[in-house]
Amino acid sequence: MSEEFCSNCKQNIKPKRIDGRYIIHEIEHVLHFERGILYTIRELLIKPGENIKNFINENRSRLVKPVIFIIVTSLIYTLTSHFFHIEEGYIKLDAGKETGTNTINNWVQSHYGYSNIIMGAFIAFWLKIFFKKYDYNFFEILILMCFVLGIEMLLFALFALFEGVTKFPLMQTAAVAAFIYFCWAVGQFFDKTKTSSYVKALISYVLGMLTFGLLMTILEILIYLIKKH
Template sequence: MEKICKNCNSLFTGNYCNTCGQSAKTHRIDWSFLMEDVEHGILHYDKGISYSLKRLFQKPGEEIRNYIAGKRVGHFRPLSLSIILATVYALIYHLADVKIISTTNSESIHHMERVMKYYSWYVLFTIPVFTFATKTAFKVNWLNFSELIIFEAFKSSQRLVVHILFLPVFYMLSAHPGFISVVNYILITLDFMLILWTNSQFFSHVKLSWVVLKSLVAYLIHTFIILACLVMLVLAGNYFAITII
C-alpha cells in the first residue's frame, strides 16, 4: 500500500520514505510521544557509552581494531566519548574542589586551574599528539592518521574512566599532599599499563618486547610534546601579561 510522506510528500511503500527516510509512523505528538522520545534518547545514549566502556575493559585492542574495520554497532562515537568523560572529570573536580597536585605554589595551582577550565579541549588536543607519537614509534603504515585518532580516542576514554574513579581518592587525601604525589605516580603507572595492554592486543603481530619498547617511546614523545606546549603557553602568557602592564 502506497503512502504519502508527511515530510517530503513523496509516494512510498514500507515503513520508511525512500526519498527522505522519515518513518511512516508519525502519530500526533502527545504525552506518550514525549515519554517515548525521552526514554529512547536516554537509553540510546546510556547504552552506547556503557557498551563501549565495557568492551574497552575486556579486550580493548581487539575491540578497537574491529571498530576501525567496520564493526561499530552499539558503540558510542570515540571522540565524543572522550569529550563527555573529560567533561565529567572536570565537573567533579570543580564541584568537589578536588586537589590533584601536592604543590602549594600559587603559580602552579593557577596553571592547573586554567588547564582544568578547558579540560575537554585539553584532552581533545592530546589525542592527535598521542596519535603522532604512536604513528612515529610503531611506524604504522596500514592505518591512516584519522583511523589512528580513533584508536587513541578510545584509549583516552579508557584512561579517563580510571582517573574519574580515582577522584574520590584525591578528595579524601586533600589534607595529605604527600600521599597525593604517591597516587599520581600510581595513576601514571596505571596509564602506561592500560596503554601497553591495549597496544599489545591491537599490534598483536608485533613481539611483546617490541610493543613494550615502542609504547614507552610513544609515551615519552607524547609527554615531551605536551610539556613543551604547556611551557610555551605559560611563557607566552607571562610575556603578554608583562607587555600589557
C-alpha cells in the first residue's frame, strides 16, 4: 500500500492542495451539476409531476437533491430581490419598532430556504389529507413541495429581475404565475386526468398558506408578550 493512502480507510493521508479546480468540483458536487441544475429546472417545467414521481419511486440521480434545490433557488431569489431592492416596494417595515411582526418578517426574508421548507410542510399536511387515497407518505409529499416551491422561487426571481430592469411592477403577476404552476404541477403529480386533482391542489395551497400565516401570527404575539414583560 502506498504511503499516500491509509491502510484502513484507503483515503489519502495528505489531501490534495485546495485550488480553483477543487472549489469548482465542490460547487458541482453540492449543486449536482453532473446531471445539471439546469436540467432539473427544465424537467420540472416540462413534466413536473412525472419527473417528481420518477424521483420518488425509481431514479433519484436524475434531479438535484430536493432540499438543496429549494435552498439554492431561494438563495437565487433572495440575491435578485436584494440587488434590485424589490421587496422594499411591497413590504414596509418600521425599523424603529422592535415588534414581533418585524422579527418574524425579518427572519422569513433572511431565510427563504428554510421558510419555504416550513411552509411546504404545512401545504404537504393538507395535500396528505386531500390525497389520502394515494400511496404517498408525508415526507414524499414534502419532497414534492421542495421541487415545486423551488420552481416558484425561480419564477419570482425571474419576475424580480424584469421588474428591476424595467421598473414595472410585476411581483403580483409573479404570484399568479407561481400559483398556477403549483396547481398544475401538483395536479400532474397525483392524477393529471382529473380536474379534482387541480382543485384539491389549489385548496391545499390556500390552507397551507393560511396555517403557515397563523403560525407566524402566533409567534409574533408570543414574541411581543415576551418583550413586553
